[in-house]
Amino acid sequence: MSRYSWLSERLLPWYREHRRELPWRRTTNPYPIWLSEVILQQTRVDQGLAYWQRFMEHYPSVTDLAAAKEDEVLKLWQGLGYYSRARNLLTAARQVVERHGGHFPADHNALLQLKGVGDYTAAAIASIAFGIPEPVVDGNVYRVLARLLLISTPIDSTAGKREFRERAAELLDAQAPGDHNQALMELGATVCTPRKPLCHQCPLADKCLARAHDAIDRLPVKVGKTKVRIRHFNYLHIEGPQGLVMERRGPGDIWEGLHQLPLVESTKALGSKGLLNSLRTFLPGAVPTARSERVVHVLSHQRIQAVFWRVSIALEPEFSSDRQWVPKDRIHSVAVPRLVERWLNGELPEKRV
DNA sequence: GAAGCGTGGCC
DNA sequence: TGGCCAAGCTT
Structure with a gap:
């Protein structure tokens, strides 16, 4: 008892x-x-x-x-x-x-x-x-x-x-x-x-x-306060006859195993010139043509400031098993973070560059 | 043992 | 708005 x-x-x-x-x-x-x-x-x-x-x-x-x-x-x-x-x-x-x-x-x-x-x-x-x-x-x-x-x-x-x-x-x-x-x-x-x-x-x-x-x-009492890291994500929307370029996120960071658009991370918010400069090495010949408004996505330990850029390309990007063209009718079959889903669903306001 | 890991709801 | 909170686990 x-x-x-x-x-x-x-x-x-x-x-x-x-x-x-x-x-x-x-x-x-x-x-x-x-x-x-x-x-x-x-x-x-x-x-x-x-x-x-x-x-x-x-x-x-x-x-x-x-x-x-x-x-x-x-x-x-x-x-x-x-x-x-x-x-x-x-x-x-x-x-x-x-x-x-x-x-x-x-x-x-x-x-x-x-x-x-x-x-x-x-x-x-x-x-x-x-x-x-x-x-x-x-x-x-x-x-x-x-x-x-x-x-x-x-x-x-x-x-x-x-x-x-x-x-x-x-x-x-x-x-x-x-x-x-x-x-x-x-x-x-x-x-x-x-x-x-x-x-x-x-x-x-x-x-x-x-x-x-x-x-x-x-009550109850808690001591721990988690500190939040701020990151700047620039997603590249690269569309062609074969669909949309997507990549799979690897281990050691957030959203492991989920898919996304090709990503350029920067130490601070980028304008179109800044992005163009980053693209010189990441994707030569690529030019931003339009962008989303800056969107803030809050995670438990990170605060992501993201911009989605529409990009036109002169050369094919480098592909691998983790980065490939995804046909339009397959885009919604792969798992993506909410942030990316909002963009793909057209929920984020867009503007000219 | 501390730090990292998503998203949504509430006030 | 920003911070807190929600049937925790792994490294």
Whole structure:
């Protein structure tokens, strides 16, 4: 019996009454549950739901997914962000097929070995699909526990991670670990929200130490502030009878594996003269004829200032397996960053050079 | 252990 | 507007 039976007595009835009906909650099949957990990493349900449905339709089983091509998976993932999740998803599916005969292992440590499955996701699958008593600690749990127990240790510190995991393990209801974990997360997502939490609807309100100390809006505590790098991207729109020149982004930078227009990066914003100068080496004989307005695209750690240039060429660009003409009717079959998609869809204002 | 990785919504 | 936040993981 848990030392915190009062928590289960409040939390589980609340969850059963208020939980959102989500498709991956209708099953204990680990495949759709795993898929939902990976999609929902750093992602809201509202944003991820359609992607989950799309993946389930294309790949009804982990074996189907394992047989897919990476470009196809990236295309399905397009727009969801953090694209390493998509590449890791495919790798993990193949690991499940090859190492476990197509069945997810009912074991926390074995799950942890899967690519893209970390502490949180392994615990989520173990508890929700298999009923294994592993505590999950995600952003919601950090927030709920910080407030409920008045913990001011920064959640992005090593000490904080250890402390919150210990508390979560103590609080876990080993009789219903899946529901317990989901209830804690659901409470954080819908009631104990970062701003303007709905304390009057909270089943734990009278137990909440932060509420008693009027400290709710100061918890949880975070220390880290990420600094943002500014970059200037000049995309080259080179169109010909054979289509559009596109290239595939390589490893070691953002948007790995996605496609784009040929890119000239500069240290500062370029005018048409500046671009012409850069093109002298990058694409001899090329001349800019039109451009988009400057568009700012914000990523978690970078701020991209981009201009799309229409360019006429005298010589063929250099091609490789990663840069080639893409026929017009194939352009929308390759995965591109949102920024590039906006240009290709004609959503960016254009002007003369 | 810190840094890097997308996109969209909210105020 | 700019900053914060969202069911984290990898290197």
